[in-house]
Amino acid sequence: MAQGIDREVIAPTLREIAADWSADQEVFRHTHWGKAMMWIFLLSDTFIFSCFLTGYMTVRASATLPWPNTAEVFALNIGGQDIPLVLIAIMTFALISSSGTMAMAVNFGYQRDRRKTTALMLLTALFGLTFLGMQAFEWSKLIFEEGVRPWSNPMGAPQFGAAFFMITGFHGLHVTCGVILLLIIASKVARGHYDKSGDYSAVEIAGLYWHFVDLVWVFIFAFFYLW
Amino acid sequence: MATTLADDLRPLHHPHSWVTKYVWSQDHKVIAIQYSVTAISIGLVALVLSALMRLQLGFPGLFPAIQPDNYLQFVSMHGMIMVVYLLTALLLGGFGNYLIPLMIGARDMVFPFVNMLSFWFYLLSVIVLVAGFFVPGGPTGAGWTLYPPQAITEGTPGHQWGIATMLVSLAIFVAAFTMGGLNYVTTVLQARTRGMTLMRMPLSVWGIFTASVMGLLAFPALFVAAIMMLFDHFAGTSFFMPTMQSMGAITDTQGGSPLLFQHLFWFFGHPEVYIVALPAFGIVSDLISVHARRNIFGYRMMVWAIVIIGALSFLVWAHHMYVSGMNPYFGFFFATSTLIIAIPTAIKVYNWLLTLWRGDIHLRVPMLFAIAFIFTFIHGGLSGLFLGNVSVDVPLSDTFFVVAHFHMVMGVSPVLVIFGAIYHWYPKIFGRMWNETLGKLHFWITFLGVYAIFLPMHYLGILGVPRRYYALGETAFIPQSVHLANAWISIAALIVFVAQGMFFFNMIWSLFRGPRADPNPWGAASLEWLTPDTPPGHGNWGPHLPVVHRWAYDYSVPGAARDFIPQTEPRT
Numbered sequence: 001m002a003q004g005i006d007r008e009v010i011a012p013t014l015r016e017i018a019a020d021w022s023a024d025q026e027v028f029r030h031t032h033w034g035k036a037m038m039w040i041f042l043l044s045d046t047f048i049f050s051c052f053l054t055g056y057m058t059v060r061a062s063a064t065l066p067w068p069n070t071a072e073v074f075a076l077n078i079g080g081q082d083i084p085l086v087l088i089a090i091m092t093f094a095l096i097s098s099s100g101t102m103a104m105a106v107n108f109g110y111q112r113d114r115r116k117t118t119a120l121m122l123l124t125a126l127f128g129l130t131f132l133g134m135q136a137f138e139w140s141k142l143i144f145e146e147g148v149r150p151w152s153n154p155m156g157a158p159q160f161g162a163a164f165f166m167i168t169g170f171h172g173l174h175v176t177c178g179v180i181l182l183l184i185i186a187s188k189v190a191r192g193h194y195d196k197s198g199d200y201s202a203v204e205i206a207g208l209y210w211h212f213v214d215l216v217w218v219f220i221f222a223f224f225y226l227w
Numbered sequence: 228m229a230t231t232l233a234d235d236l237r238p239l240h241h242p243h244s245w246v247t248k249y250v251w252s253q254d255h256k257v258i259a260i261q262y263s264v265t266a267i268s269i270g271l272v273a274l275v276l277s278a279l280m281r282l283q284l285g286f287p288g289l290f291p292a293i294q295p296d297n298y299l300q301f302v303s304m305h306g307m308i309m310v311v312y313l314l315t316a317l318l319l320g321g322f323g324n325y326l327i328p329l330m331i332g333a334r335d336m337v338f339p340f341v342n343m344l345s346f347w348f349y350l351l352s353v354i355v356l357v358a359g360f361f362v363p364g365g366p367t368g369a370g371w372t373l374y375p376p377q378a379i380t381e382g383t384p385g386h387q388w389g390i391a392t393m394l395v396s397l398a399i400f401v402a403a404f405t406m407g408g409l410n411y412v413t414t415v416l417q418a419r420t421r422g423m424t425l426m427r428m429p430l431s432v433w434g435i436f437t438a439s440v441m442g443l444l445a446f447p448a449l450f451v452a453a454i455m456m457l458f459d460h461f462a463g464t465s466f467f468m469p470t471m472q473s474m475g476a477i478t479d480t481q482g483g484s485p486l487l488f489q490h491l492f493w494f495f496g497h498p499e500v501y502i503v504a505l506p507a508f509g510i511v512s513d514l515i516s517v518h519a520r521r522n523i524f525g526y527r528m529m530v531w532a533i534v535i536i537g538a539l540s541f542l543v544w545a546h547h548m549y550v551s552g553m554n555p556y557f558g559f560f561f562a563t564s565t566l567i568i569a570i571p572t573a574i575k576v577y578n579w580l581l582t583l584w585r586g587d588i589h590l591r592v593p594m595l596f597a598i599a600f601i602f603t604f605i606h607g608g609l610s611g612l613f614l615g616n617v618s619v620d621v622p623l624s625d626t627f628f629v630v631a632h633f634h635m636v637m638g639v640s641p642v643l644v645i646f647g648a649i650y651h652w653y654p655k656i657f658g659r660m661w662n663e664t665l666g667k668l669h670f671w672i673t674f675l676g677v678y679a680i681f682l683p684m685h686y687l688g689i690l691g692v693p694r695r696y697y698a699l700g701e702t703a704f705i706p707q708s709v710h711l712a713n714a715w716i717s718i719a720a721l722i723v724f725v726a727q728g729m730f731f732f733n734m735i736w737s738l739f740r741g742p743r744a745d746p747n748p749w750g751a752a753s754l755e756w757l758t759p760d761t762p763p764g765h766g767n768w769g770p771h772l773p774v775v776h777r778w779a780y781d782y783s784v785p786g787a788a789r790d791f792i793p794q795t796e797p798r799t
C-alpha cells in the first residue's frame with residue numbers, strides 16, 4: 001500500500017518538481033507573478049513574526065519578576081463570574097471564520113461571480129474589523145483596569161506588557177492592512193475591474209495574505225494566552 | 228500607456244514625460260542608476276569618516292577637533308554605512324536591478340512600481356540616517372553593532388537621538404530592501420526568457436538571486452531588533468535592558484536580555500556578510516571568465532557552492548559571540564559550522580584559479596580588479612579560519628586583527644569587485660569607454676594601497692591593540708612600532724582616499740568625452756551585451772525577446788568562428 005503511494009504519487013510529483021525547476025521561463029508554471037511574490041513575502045514575514053515570538057520567549061525566560069497568570073489576566077467578568085479566555089475565544093473565532101468566508105470569496109472569484117465575491121470579501125473585512133474592535137477593547141481593559149503598561153505591570157514582569165502590546169500590536173497592524181486591502185480589492189471586484197481584465201487573481205492574492213494573518217494569530221494565541 | 232509587445236503578453240508601462248522617465252521612473256535601469264548614485268554618495272561619506280579616523284589614529288593629538296566621542300561616532304557610522312547603505316544597496320539595488328532583467332532576457336522587473344517604491348524608501352532611509360549627523364548629540368557612537376544596553380544608555384554618544392535615527396533608518400531600509408528583494412527573486416524565478424533555464428543563468432544572477440533570498444530571511448531579524456530597541460528607548464520597556472547601575476543610580480529597567488539583541492543582530496549580521504559577498508562572487512566569476520576567454524570552471528559546482536554557502540550562513544551567527552559567555556558546546560557547534568563553510572568557499576577559489584589556468588588573459592582594468600579580489604579574498608578568508616576557532620578568537624576578539632580580517636574579506640574584496648564591475652559594464656550602461664591608463668593607475672594605487680593599510684593591522688591586532696579606541700596613549704604592552712605602523716597606515720589610507728578621485732574623474736569625464744563604446748566591447752557571451760541598443764532602451768529587447776540556446780560561458784570553443792558564442796546562437 002505505502003509502496004503504491006510512493007510509486008504513484010510521490011515519485012511522479014518529485015519528478016514534476018524537478019522538471020519545473022530545470023525548465024526555462026517559469027519555475028511555478030502558470031502562476032500569477034503577484035501570487036508568487038506574495039508567497040515569498042509571506043515567507044519573509046514569517047521570519048519577522050518568528051523573531052518577535054523568539055524575542056518574547058527569551059524575555060519571558062530572562063524576566064526576574066514572576067510572569068502574570070494569563071488565565072486571570074485575560075479573564076472577563078461576566079455576571080459576577082470571571083470566565084478565563086472568553087473574549088479571546090470569540091476574537092479567535094471571528095478571525096477563523098473570516099478565513100472561511102475568504103476562501104469562499106476566492107472560490108466565487110474564480111467562478112466570476114461578481115456579487116457573491118464582493119459580498120463575501122466585505123463580510124471577511126467585517127470579521128476583521130470585529131476582531132480589531134475586540135482587540136481595542138482588550139487593550140483598554142488591560143491598560144485602564146489592570147494597569148498594564150509596556151514598562152510596568154502590577155502583576156509582575158514588565159516584559160509581559162511590553163511583549164504583549166508590541167506583538168499583538170504588530171499583528172493588529174497586519175489585520176488593519178488586510179482589511180484595507182480587502183476593501184480596495186472588493187471595490188474593484190464590484191466595479192467589474194477584474195471582469196474587464198479577465199483575471200481574478202488579486203482576490204486570491206489578498207486571500208493568501210489574509211489566511212497568513214489568521215495563521216499567525218493562532219500562534220500568538222497559543223504563545224500568549226495558553227502558555 | 229500600456230502596450231503589449233509582439234511576443235510577450237505582459238503590458239509594459241511606458242513613460243512619457245521627463246519626470247516619469249528619470250525621476251519617478253519604473254525602468255529597472257534607471258532605478259539601478261538611482262540606487263547606485265545614492266549608494267556611492269553615502270559611501271563617500273563613510274570614506275571621509277574613515278579618513279578622519281585614520282588621521283586621529285595615525286597622529287593622535289594633532290587634530291583637537293576630533294574628540295573621543297566623535298571618534299566613536301565615526302567608527303559606528305562608517306561601519307554601518309559601508310556594510311548596509313553602500314555595499315548591500317549597491318550590489319543588490321544597483322547591480323541587481325541593472326543586471327537581472329538584462330541577463331535573463333526580461334523587459335523589466337516583474338513589478339516595476341514596487342521596484343520604484345523600493346528606491347524611494349531607500350532614499351528616505353539614507354536621509355534619516357544622515358539626519359543623525361544633525362540631531363542634538365550627533366549620531367550614535369555605539370559601534371555598528373549597536374549593542375544595548377550601552378547604545379541607549381547615558382554616556383554613549385548619540386544615546387538620545389542618534390540611535391533613534393539609526394534604528395528608524397534601518398527599519399525603513401529593511402522595508403525598501405524587501406520590496407526590491409521580492410522583485411529580484413520573483414523576476415529570476417518567473418520572468419526568464421525562452422531557453423533561459425536556471426542552470427544557464429550567468430553566475431552574477433545566481434549570486435544576486437541567492438543574496439536576495441537571504442536578505443528576505445535575514446533582514447527580519449534586524450527589523451525586529453530595531454523595533455524592540457526603539458521600544459526600550461522610547462517606551463521604557465526592558466527587552467534588552469537588565470537591572471543596571473548607570474551614572475551612579477539604579478535604572479528603572481530590569482529583567483531584559485542583552486544577549487537576545489546580539490543573537491538577533493548576528494542572525495542578520497552574518498548572513499549579511501554573504502549578502503554582500505555572494506553577488507561579488509557571482510560578478511567576479513563572470514569578469515574572470517570573460518576576460519580570460521575561458522568558460523568558468525565547474526559551473527554547476529559554482530552554483531551549488533553559492534546556494535550551500537547561502538544556506539549554511541544561517542547556522543553560524545554566534546561565531547561573533549564567542550566572548551559573550553555562551554555555553555562551550557554552542558561554541559563548538561558554531562566553530563564547526565563556520566569551518567564547514569570554508570569548504571564551498573575554497574571550491575569557489577579553486578574554480579576561479581582553474582578558470583584562469585591557461586586562459587587567454589586580457590589584463591584590462593576589470594580583470595585586474597577581479598584578480599585583485601582573489602588575493603584579498605584569500606587573505607581575508609585565511610584570517611577568518613583563525614577567528615572561527617573559539618580558542619584563537621578569544622584573545623584576538625576586539626583587536627585590530629578582527630578589523631583587518633573583516634576589512635579584507637568583506638570590505639576590500641567586494642569593493643574591488645564593484646570597481647571591476649563598474650569598469651566592466653560602464654560601456655553598456657552609458658555607451659562610452661573610460662580611459663584605460665587612468666583606470667590602471669586607479670587600480671594599482673587602490674590595490675597596493677589596501678594592502679599597505681590592512682596588512683599591518685594584523686600585526687597590530689596580534690600585539691593586542693584594541694579596536695574602537697580613540698587613542699592608545701602610553702600603554703606598557705604597546706611598543707613604539709605600533710605608533711609607527713599607525714602613522715604608516717594612515718598615510719596609505721589618505722593616499723588611497725585621494726586616489727579614488729581618479730575613478731570619479733574617469734567616470735564623469737568619460738560620460739561626456741569618452742569614445743563611443745561598441746555594443747559588446749569585451750566579446751562577452753551573456754545576454755546583456757546583445758541588446759539592440761547601447762545603452763539598452765526601454766523594454767530592453769526591441770520587438771522580440773531573445774531566445775537562449777546555451778550557457779553564458781562559451782568562450783574559445785574549438786572550431787567556432789569567434790572566440791565566444793553568444794547565448795542566443797542556436798546549437799548545431
Ligand code: HEM
Nearest residue numbers: 277280302303306309310370371372637638694695696720
Ligand atoms: C580605505 C578604506 C577604509 C578604511 C581606511 C577604513 C578604516 C576603518 C577604521 C580606522 C575603522 C575603525 C577601527 C577601530 O577603531 O575599531 C573601521 C571600522 C570598520 N570598517 Fe572600515 N575602512 C575602510 C573601508 C571599509 C569598507 C569598504 C567597509 C565595508 C564592509 C568597512 C567596514 C567597517 C566596519 C564594519 C567597521 C567596524 C565598525 C565598528 O567597529 O563598529 N570599512 N574602518
Ligand SMILES: [Cu+2]
Nearest residue numbers: 497500546547
Ligand atoms: Cu559571521
